[in-house]
Amino acid sequence: MGIADKETRNVPTLASIAERVGVSVNTVSRALRAPNTVRVELRRRINAAMEELNYVPNRLAGGLSGTRSDIVGVVVTSLYYSEFASIVDTLQSALLEQDLQVMLANTRYNPDQEVRLVRSILSWRPAAVAIIGVDHPPKVVELLKASGIPIIEMWDVGGEVIDTAVGMDHASIGAAQATHLIAEGYARLAFVGSLRENDRRAQKRLRGAETAVVAAGLPEIVRLTTQQNGSPDLGERLTHELLEQHPEVDAIVCNSDVVAFGALRALKRSGRRIPGEIGVLGFGDNEASSCVSPSLTTVRPDRERIGKLTAEAILARINDGAPKTTVVDWELIIRESTRRRDSQNQ
Amino acid sequence: MGIADKETRNVPTLASIAERVGVSVNTVSRALRAPNTVRVELRRRINAAMEELNYVPNRLAGGLSGTRSDIVGVVVTSLYYSEFASIVDTLQSALLEQDLQVMLANTRYNPDQEVRLVRSILSWRPAAVAIIGVDHPPKVVELLKASGIPIIEMWDVGGEVIDTAVGMDHASIGAAQATHLIAEGYARLAFVGSLRENDRRAQKRLRGAETAVVAAGLPEIVRLTTQQNGSPDLGERLTHELLEQHPEVDAIVCNSDVVAFGALRALKRSGRRIPGEIGVLGFGDNEASSCVSPSLTTVRPDRERIGKLTAEAILARINDGAPKTTVVDWELIIRESTRRRDSQNQ
DNA sequence: TGGCACAAAGTTAACGGTAACGCAACGATC
DNA sequence: GATCGTTGCGTTACCGTTAACTTTGTGCCA
Missing domain, CATH: 3.40.50.2300 (Response regulator)
Structure with a gap:
C-alpha cells in the first residue's frame, strides 16, 4: 500500500491536464508561467484540474527546456557539531524567498569527495554554487570555472578567489x-x-x-x-x-x-x-x-551574516552583478x- | 573574468564529445553508462575528450529520458543548533555511496512551507523522500502518497505512517x-x-x-x-x-x-x-x-543510527523492499x- | 564458402516541458 | 469599412540524454 505498481504509476503531466480541460499543452504551461495571458475562467478550470490530479511540474523537463534552473548547489565541509549548519540554514531560507532550491553536499574535508560532489552538483545545472573555503583541489576550480555560473566561496577570503567570496580573514x-x-x-x-x-x-x-x-x-x-x-x-x-x-x-x-x-x-x-x-x-x-x-x-x-550575504551575492551574480569579495567581521x-x-x- | 558571456557560454554536451571523437552521440552515452559495450581504445579516447572539455553530464536530460532519478529529497524542520544536522550528515554520506544526491529543504516548523517545499522537491522527481516527523499537513500526505515513490518518515514513529518510518517513541x-x-x-x-x-x-x-x-x-x-x-x-x-x-x-x-x-x-x-x-x-x-x-x-x-537506518530503508524501498517501521532506541x-x-x- | 552468432556501433523516438512563431477573433482607429 | 494592434490560444521545434531497434563488421563453424 502507498506505492502504486510501477505499471500503473501514472504521474500527471501537462498533457493530462490539457486533455482533461480540453486545451493545448502550451496553454496549461502558460497558466503556470504567465497566468495573465490566459483567460481568468479558463485559468480557474486549469488550476482546478491541477489541484484535483495533484499535478507537480517536472523540473527536469522544465530545466532542460527553459533557460534557467532554480537549484543552488551548496558544498560544505562538515555539518556535524553544527559548524556550518546555521550558515546553510539562513542561506536556504533566504534563497527560498526567490524560489531557489538548495542541493546540499558534504565533503567531510575529503578533497576526492569534493571533486566528486562538485561534479555531481554541476550535473544538475544549478544557477549558482556556494562552497565553503577558497582552497580547493585544482580540478574543482577548473570545473567550477568551466561551468560558467556564479560561484560564491564562503567562510574564508584569504587567497585566490574563483569568482565571489563572502568570509572572514x-x-x-x-x-x-x-x-x-x-x-x-x-x-x-x-x-x-x-x-x-x-x-x-x-x-x-x-x-x-x-x-x-x-x-x-x-x-x-x-x-x-x-x-x-x-x-x-x-x-x-x-x-x-x-x-x-x-x-x-x-x-x-x-x-x-x-x-x-x-x-x-x-x-x-x-x-x-x-x-x-x-x-x-x-x-x-x-x-x-x-x-x-x-x-x-x-x-x-557571524554565521547568519555570512549566510545572508551569500544569498545576496548569489542573487546579485545571477542578475549579472559584478563579482565582489566581502570580508565579514567576527568578534572576540x-x-x-x-x-x-x-x-x-x- | 570567471564568467563567460552568455552568448559564448558553451557547456559541452554529449554531442560535442561525439563530434570531437568522431562517433555517434549514443556511443558516448554508452561509454558512460555501459562502458563494457564500447571498445577499450575508443572508450579511452572518449574519456580523454570528456576530461579535456571538462564535460559534466546533464542530469536534467538524463533524468527526463532515463527511468530513474538519483535525487533523494530530505525535509527537516530545523537545522539550527544542530538538531537534525547530524542525521542529515550520516544520511547524506550513506546515500553518497550509492551515488544518491541529497536535496535539502528546511521547513522551520512552518506547515505552509512544508507543503511548498515538498511540492518543490517532488518536482525534481526524486527517487525517494525522507522527512522529519509523522504528522504532516493533509496536502503533504496527499502529495507524497500520489508521488508513488518511497517515503521515509524519520525521528518519530507514533501515529499514522505514510510508507516507512524510522524513529523513536x-x-x-x-x-x-x-x-x-x-x-x-x-x-x-x-x-x-x-x-x-x-x-x-x-x-x-x-x-x-x-x-x-x-x-x-x-x-x-x-x-x-x-x-x-x-x-x-x-x-x-x-x-x-x-x-x-x-x-x-x-x-x-x-x-x-x-x-x-x-x-x-x-x-x-x-x-x-x-x-x-x-x-x-x-x-x-x-x-x-x-x-x-x-x-x-x-x-x-541515536541520531547516527536514525540516519543510517533511513539510508538503508531508502535503498531497500527503492529496490522494491516492503515498507517497514523501525523503532530506534534512545538512552536516558x-x-x-x-x-x-x-x-x-x- | 555460406551462414550465423555476437560484438560494436549508428538511428530513431521518446521523456515533459518551454519558447518562438502563427493565426483567428475582436475592438479601436482613421 | 479596410487597417492595425491586442488578446488568447494552438503548432512546432527544440533542450540533452537514454532506450529500443537496426545496421555493420568480425570470427567461427560446418
Missing part, C-alpha cells in the same frame, strides 16, 4: 586570539584540536597566531593536533597529553569550542585553576560556550576562561 | 524523563522551552511525562513554553519567570539541552542548589551537556543535574 582571527592571551599575561601557548590537512582555515588561524607570538618574542606555539573530528572527548584526551608532555604551557587555543569544552574538563580534573594557572580559548562560539564554567572565551563568526568574545585582569565586565 | 521518552525525576524524589515538575504548535514530537514527550506524573499521583506539570527557537537565553528567561510564578516547582524538564543550559545559568544566578533544591533535565544530548556544571541529565537520541543519560542519590556513578 582567518589569519587575523588567529592573531587576535594570540594577542589577547599575551595581553592577559600568558606566555607559553599551545594549539589543540583537530587540524585536518584540508582545513585551510584552521591552518590560517594557527599561522596568524604563530606570527603574533613570534612578534611578541615568545617561544613557538606547541601543537597537539589530529585529523579526527573535533569533540569534547578529543579535547580532553589531547589536553591530558599536553599537560604531560608540555607542563610549561599556560594557555590553550582550541580549534573549536567543543574541543575547548573537553579541555576545560581535563584541566579541572587535573586541578588546574582557570584562568589563573592556565587559560583556554575556543573558536566558533558554540551555543553552550557561555554556559560552561568557567565560561569560554571564544571567537564568534572575552569570557572567564582567559580573563585574569578585572578590566572588563560581561 | 517520544511518548515513552517523556514518560522516562518524568519517571526518573519522580524516582529521584522530585514532586513538582515543570516543562520549559519552545513548544511549537507543529512540533508534535515535543508534544508527545510532554504528554508522556504528564501521564507518568498523573500515574504517580502528583500535581499537573507546570508549562512555560513559547513558539520561539530554543536557546540558552530563552531558557534563562523562562526559568526566571518560572521561579517567580511557580516557586513550588522542584524539577524542570527542558525541551532541549540548549534551553537547559540557560535554565542552569538562571538557577545558579538565583542561588539555587542543583540538584539538591531543584533538578534540571534536557533532551537531545548536546555535545556540551557533559561539560556544563552541573553536568546535564538528558536523553540521547543520568548526570549531575538530577542525581540526588548516590546509587549511580558515571
Whole structure:
C-alpha cells in the first residue's frame, strides 16, 4: 500500500491536464508561467484540474527546456557539531524567498569527495554554487570555472578567489586570539584540536597566531593536533597529553569550542585553576560556550551574516552583478576562561 | 573574468564529445553508462575528450529520458543548533555511496512551507523522500502518497505512517524523563522551552511525562513554553519567570539541552542548589551537556543510527523492499543535574 | 564458402516541458 | 469599412540524454 505498481504509476503531466480541460499543452504551461495571458475562467478550470490530479511540474523537463534552473548547489565541509549548519540554514531560507532550491553536499574535508560532489552538483545545472573555503583541489576550480555560473566561496577570503567570496580573514582571527592571551599575561601557548590537512582555515588561524607570538618574542606555539573530528572527548584526551608532555604551557587555543569544552574538563580534573594557572580559548562560539564554567572565551563568526550575504551575492551574480569579495567581521568574545585582569565586565 | 558571456557560454554536451571523437552521440552515452559495450581504445579516447572539455553530464536530460532519478529529497524542520544536522550528515554520506544526491529543504516548523517545499522537491522527481516527523499537513500526505515513490518518515514513529518510518517513541521518552525525576524524589515538575504548535514530537514527550506524573499521583506539570527557537537565553528567561510564578516547582524538564543550559545559568544566578533544591533535565544530548556544571541529565537520541537506518530503508524501498517501521532506541543519560542519590556513578 | 552468432556501433523516438512563431477573433482607429 | 494592434490560444521545434531497434563488421563453424 502507498506505492502504486510501477505499471500503473501514472504521474500527471501537462498533457493530462490539457486533455482533461480540453486545451493545448502550451496553454496549461502558460497558466503556470504567465497566468495573465490566459483567460481568468479558463485559468480557474486549469488550476482546478491541477489541484484535483495533484499535478507537480517536472523540473527536469522544465530545466532542460527553459533557460534557467532554480537549484543552488551548496558544498560544505562538515555539518556535524553544527559548524556550518546555521550558515546553510539562513542561506536556504533566504534563497527560498526567490524560489531557489538548495542541493546540499558534504565533503567531510575529503578533497576526492569534493571533486566528486562538485561534479555531481554541476550535473544538475544549478544557477549558482556556494562552497565553503577558497582552497580547493585544482580540478574543482577548473570545473567550477568551466561551468560558467556564479560561484560564491564562503567562510574564508584569504587567497585566490574563483569568482565571489563572502568570509572572514582567518589569519587575523588567529592573531587576535594570540594577542589577547599575551595581553592577559600568558606566555607559553599551545594549539589543540583537530587540524585536518584540508582545513585551510584552521591552518590560517594557527599561522596568524604563530606570527603574533613570534612578534611578541615568545617561544613557538606547541601543537597537539589530529585529523579526527573535533569533540569534547578529543579535547580532553589531547589536553591530558599536553599537560604531560608540555607542563610549561599556560594557555590553550582550541580549534573549536567543543574541543575547548573537553579541555576545560581535563584541566579541572587535573586541578588546574582557570584562568589563573592556565587559560583556554575556543573558536566558533558554540551555543553552550557561555554556559560552561568557567565560561569560554571564544571567537564568534557571524554565521547568519555570512549566510545572508551569500544569498545576496548569489542573487546579485545571477542578475549579472559584478563579482565582489566581502570580508565579514567576527568578534572576540572575552569570557572567564582567559580573563585574569578585572578590566572588563560581561 | 570567471564568467563567460552568455552568448559564448558553451557547456559541452554529449554531442560535442561525439563530434570531437568522431562517433555517434549514443556511443558516448554508452561509454558512460555501459562502458563494457564500447571498445577499450575508443572508450579511452572518449574519456580523454570528456576530461579535456571538462564535460559534466546533464542530469536534467538524463533524468527526463532515463527511468530513474538519483535525487533523494530530505525535509527537516530545523537545522539550527544542530538538531537534525547530524542525521542529515550520516544520511547524506550513506546515500553518497550509492551515488544518491541529497536535496535539502528546511521547513522551520512552518506547515505552509512544508507543503511548498515538498511540492518543490517532488518536482525534481526524486527517487525517494525522507522527512522529519509523522504528522504532516493533509496536502503533504496527499502529495507524497500520489508521488508513488518511497517515503521515509524519520525521528518519530507514533501515529499514522505514510510508507516507512524510522524513529523513536517520544511518548515513552517523556514518560522516562518524568519517571526518573519522580524516582529521584522530585514532586513538582515543570516543562520549559519552545513548544511549537507543529512540533508534535515535543508534544508527545510532554504528554508522556504528564501521564507518568498523573500515574504517580502528583500535581499537573507546570508549562512555560513559547513558539520561539530554543536557546540558552530563552531558557534563562523562562526559568526566571518560572521561579517567580511557580516557586513550588522542584524539577524542570527542558525541551532541549540548549534551553537547559540557560535554565542552569538562571538557577545558579538565583542561588539555587542543583540538584539538591531543584533538578534540571534536557533532551537531545548536546555535545556540551557533559561539560556544563552541573553536568546535564538528558536523553540521547541515536541520531547516527536514525540516519543510517533511513539510508538503508531508502535503498531497500527503492529496490522494491516492503515498507517497514523501525523503532530506534534512545538512552536516558543520568548526570549531575538530577542525581540526588548516590546509587549511580558515571 | 555460406551462414550465423555476437560484438560494436549508428538511428530513431521518446521523456515533459518551454519558447518562438502563427493565426483567428475582436475592438479601436482613421 | 479596410487597417492595425491586442488578446488568447494552438503548432512546432527544440533542450540533452537514454532506450529500443537496426545496421555493420568480425570470427567461427560446418
